[in-house]
Amino acid sequence: MDLHGMAPHSESGKLEQVVSQFLLKSLHIILDSRIPSLHPRDPTCDSRVRKSDKWFNLVLGDRPAALDNLNFWHRNLMDPMIIDIILVQQGTAISTSVGNLLSGSPGRTATETVIERWLVQFESPPRGIASQPSEGSAASYKKTYKKSIIFLRSLYLQTRLLPAYRIFKQLSSSSQPFNFDIIYKVSSFSEPFSRVEEEMMKEYRFVPIEALPGRLHVSVTYRPQLSEFNLQPLTTMPPKIISDYVGSPATDPLRYFPSSYKGDRAISFPSKVMHSPTSVPFQRPHSWTSGFHKPVVNHHLAGSPTVYRTSQMSYDSPSPPMERIQNHRRPLHQRAPFYDECQLSPPFSPSVSPSTPTYLRNSESPRQTRASSETAPVTIPSPISGRSSRYISPNFSDPSKLSLPPLSPRSTRLDNSSNESPSGMRLIKKPEASRADLGSAGQKVLKDNKDDSGRFSGLLSSRSSSKLSFQDDIDDCDFSCPFDVDDVDPPDSRISQNVDWKRNLESTSMGRKSQDAAVGVLVHMLRTAPPLRQDSSCYSSRSLRAEVENDGVATTASGFFMPRRTSDALEELRSYREMKDLLLSKSGTRVLTREPP
C-alpha cells in the first residue's frame, strides 16, 4: 500500500492526513457527479495521474480549485462537512421580490430545494475513554486507508445510483438550456430540514469506517422522487418564417436588419441578478463555480451576500448555455470558524471582487432600463435608445450598449456578404442605381457637389452632421440611404465614375470623419455593385429592383455585365479590403461581441 505524500512522520499525523484527504476525495466524488461544470467534459482524454488521484487509488481528474482552498476542514478535522445539493428551478409564481425587478421578467421566480444533503464527519471518541494502545496504531492508519479505498469506490457508485444523478446527466449531456440548475453548498453547519421536508426524504447511512481513535461517518439524506419537479428543457421559440430576409426579392434592399449572431436568442444573466440583486460581488464568468452558501432557512437568494452557481438556465428567453458568474468572498480562514448563519465563505475562490455588480447589470435583460451607463462604451441619444432596441441584437443586453451606430452591424454583415458574393462589384457598375437609394440628407450634399472626387467627402460631412436624422431613419424601419440622390450623372459616364469612385473611396477611407458616412458608402456600394461574373440569373432580381427605384430610368440587364478586366476587379477587391479593415478597426468591439461563445 502506498500512501502518497505523507509528510508527517507521526502515526497520528498520518491518520490526520488520511482523514483530510478522505474528506476532499469524498467532496470531489460528490460534486463530480452533481455539478455539471465541475465534471470533466471528457475524462478519458486526460491520461495524467495527478498527485490527488493517487490518494485512495481513484483517478478523478482535476480537482476543482474550490477544493484546494478547503482550509477550514484541514484546520479542524472534527468539523462535519455538510454538502447540500440544491435544485434551483425557474418558477412562474408572481412575486414582488427584488429579484423579479432586476430580472426583467416579472412573474418569474426561482425556487431552491435541497434535494440531497451529504454528511461526512470524522468522529473522535468522547473524552474519558481510553484511546487505542499505541502499538496498534502503526497499522491502524493503513487499515483505515484500505477501508477508505473500498468505501470511496462504493461512494462513487452510490452517487450514480441516487435520483439526483439523473438530473445531473440531463444537464451535462445536453447543450440546450433547462428550466433548472444544480448548485451546491458546503459548510460545517446547516439548518435542519423542516418536518415536511424530512418526510419527503430518505436517509442512507454508510457503514462507519474505522479510523482509530475515531470513525468516519458518511450519510446522505435525499429525495427519492424528483418527478414532482417539472424539470424540462426550456421551450424554444417556435419556428418563425422570416419573409423579409436579407436578399429576399420582396425586401427593401436598404432596410436595416438587426444584427443577430445567434438569431433571436439572448445571452443574458438574469438568473444571477435575480438571486443576488444588489450588493453581490461578482466577477466575470468562469467555467466553474464553487459552493453556494446562504442561510439555509431562506431558500430565496435575494439578498444573499454570495452566490456561487453554475447556471445553464435562461430565465427570460431561450439562450445558449449560460456563462457562469462566480462570486467570491474572503477565504474562510479570514472569517470566524463557526458561522451560524451559514454564511461561511466557501474557501473556493482565491480572490474577492469588491466591485459593484455592474457586470450583472450589463448582462441583464434588454427590457431593463439602465440609469447609469458606466459600462456603456458610448451613450446614445434618448430618442434612439428605446426605439432602436428592437433592431439591436439580443446579444447586446445592455441598452446603453445600443449606442453603437445601427449601421455598423449591418455594414459588417454586408461586408461579409460582399466577401461571399460579388455583389459588391455592382456598386461600381451601377452607381446611378445606388444613388437612387440614397437618402435625402446625402442628396442635399450631392447636389452641391457634383465633382466625383469630392463626393464622398461631402457625404461624410453630411453624414456626421445629419447623424440624428440618419438614426431617425433607422428607427422608422424603412431606411433609405441619406445619400440617395436622383439627379446624378447619367449612365454613360459610368466608367469614368467607377475609376473616380475608387479614388474617392481611397481618400475617403483615409480621411474619414464619420464612421456612419463610410458605412453608408459601403452599403451603397455593396448593394449596387455589379457582379464580377456575368451571371444574369443571380442578379436579375436586383436589376429589376434597381429599375423600379430609379423611377423608371431605363436600365437594361445587360448594363450590369460590361466586360471588365481582371486588374479592375483586383483593384476593387483591394479597396474593399481596405474599407473592411478600416471598419473593423473602428467597430472592433462590436465585432467581438457578435462572436459566438
Next chain:
Amino acid sequence: MNCEVCQLKELEVEHFEIREVLRCILHTIVFHRALGLVRPKVIDLELFDITYVQCGDGELEKKIDEKIEQFISWVEKHPNKKSQVCISFYEVKNKHPSWFTNKTERLYWEQWYINLNVSQQQKVHSGKSHPSKIVVDPGGSTVDSAENSLEERSNRRAALESSLREVLFQIIKFVNEKKDHVPPISDGVVYFPYEITIPSSSDSAFGMDMIKRMLQTGHPTMLS
C-alpha cells in the same frame, strides 16, 4: 482467512437482457475489488435507466464479456432454467511441494453468487389473435392481447430495473460491511485475482465444481 459469501437477489431476466445485467453486476463487483489505481469508467445501461462503474481495464472487460457469452450459450441450450454465475476472488498460495503435488493453491476469500432466472417470453403476434384471449369483441381482441403483452413487458422491465438497482445497493452494502477479510493490496496490482464460474454443460459438473471449491476453502457449506 474467512471466505465471505454473498448471495445476490434473484433476477428474472429475458434472454436479450442477460448480457447487460451480467455486465453491470460483474463489473460492479470487480470495481469494488479493484483496489489498485483505477480510472473509473461510467457506463449507462441501454435497456435500463441505471449507471454503473467499470475499472476501465480493457483486458478485464474482454474476459468478462467472454464469460458472459459462454453463459448465454449455455442458457440457449438450457432454456427457462434458473442458473447461477459465481465470481470468486482468491489468493495464490504456494503449497508445500510434495511427492504428489507441486502446484499452487488458490485460497478463495470471497464469493459472489449472481442468481438469474432466465425466461423465454412469448413474442407478441400482432397479426394473430390468441385463442385463449378471444373476447366478445372479435375486432379488438388482437389489439387487446397485444396491448396486454406490451404492458406486461413494460411492467416486467420496470420490476427488473428496480431489482437490479437493489442488487447494486446490496453489493455496496456488502462491501462496506465486510472489509476485514480483504487481503492487503499489492503494489502494481489493480485488482485481485478472480474467477468467474458459469454452469457447465451438465448440471452435475457444476455441482462438482462447487464441491471442489468447498473442499479447497475448508468450509462446510458455501450456500447460505
